Amino acid sequence: MAEENSSELRQRTRALTEELKSKIRAEELETLEHRVMAVVEHNRRSTSKRPVEFIKRSTASRSLRIAM
Secondary structure (H helix, E strand, C coil): CHHHHHHHHHHHHHHHHHHHHHHCCHHHHHHHHHHHHHHHHHHHHHHHCCHHHHCCCCCCCCCCCCCC
């Protein structure tokens, strides 16, 4: 059932994409594609970081100790 839904969704998405492409100017489409690629790249960089990389440490803060 999930495979059928996925296949149906893929077909609908493809048809909608083709319809939109036929109604939009090439310059607008190219601009949109660049914007989407920029967002995808930003998200890829954000999700590829380890959780510790999101923590900004102040110079006044004590170092963290990890017990092993």
